[in-house]
Amino acid sequence: MARLPAGVVVVSARVAGEFRGMTASSLVSISVDPPLVLVGLERESTTRAAVVETGAFNVSLLTRAQEFIADRLAGRAPAIDPEWRSLPHRLGNNGLPLVEGCAAWLECRLVQVHAAGDHDICVGQVEAAANGSGEPLILWDRSFWTLR
Ligand SMILES: Cc1cc2nc3c(=O)[nH]c(=O)nc-3n(C[C@H](O)[C@H](O)[C@H](O)COP(=O)(O)O)c2cc1C
Numbered sequence: 001m002a003r004l005p006a007g008v009v010v011v012s013a014r015v016a017g018e019f020r021g022m023t024a025s026s027l028v029s030i031s032v033d034p035p036l037v038l039v040g041l042e043r044e045s046t047t048r049a050a051v052v053e054t055g056a057f058n059v060s061l062l063t064r065a066q067e068f069i070a071d072r073l074a075g076r077a078p079a080i081d082p083e084w085r086s087l088p089h090r091l092g093n094n095g096l097p098l099v100e101g102c103a104a105w106l107e108c109r110l111v112q113v114h115a116a117g118d119h120d121i122c123v124g125q126v127e128a129a130a131n132g133s134g135e136p137l138i139l140w141d142r143s144f145w146t147l148r
């Protein structure tokens with residue numbers, strides 16, 4: 001799978017007043033009407049637990065300049081505090097955090113969860129979406145790239 005290029009996103013949630021967020025490369029667009037996306041979240045992830053508990057998640061599509069955020073939210077660099085004080089963000093209409101300056105974002109309501117091995121396939125109905133700007137961050141061959 002390392003040879004399959006994939007966009008890199010942050011899946012975020014909010015539970016008991018705290019933010020959760022994780023880097024993910026498994027986001028897929030599934031349906032136009034209704035607008036549905038899916039993301040595979042590992043069973044042990046604290047973000048997955050918050051998404052399933054609260055029934056909502058946001059997606060921030062990262063830019064090439066946000067590689068460090070991808071590392072931090074994958075546990076590969078200093079962790080981010082539960083209020084994301086050290087991570088530029090804003091709240092979506094649903095009150096869940098979005099990464100500031102991302103290439104595009106989605107606000108989703110969780111509509112289905114399918115167990116799949118050590119991950120859950122979480123299907124979200126997109127309730128709001130918009131474009132930002134910047135070159136997308138792409139994962140390929142275990143490294144980060146962009147389109148040019
Ligand atoms: C580029 C990249 C892509 C990743 N994609 C996924 C993914 O699609 N699903 C997943 O469950 N974990 C993925 N991970 C691993 C999670 O980001 C990592 O386990 C994270 O620490 C989980 O955080 P949490 O327990 O705070 O939710 C990815 C990691 C990296 C670096």
